[in-house]
Amino acid sequence: MRCPTCHKPVDMTAKNCFRPFCSERCRMVDLGTWAAEEYRVPGGPPTDPVNEHPDDRKKHRILH
């Protein structure tokens, strides 16, 4: 059995409470209930402000 969202093999035992998904994140994706910023795709858009380097932010603050 593979995860309908990411197609990785899924642990179908009782241990996995997100069946048939591999994780809570994949379940949320499938339900279309992306809780805004909490469930992000690894390697998302490079413009993501959260991935901004702290030093860049400091520089920005100094310049303005």
Ligand SMILES: [Zn+2]
């Ligand atoms: Zn998955």
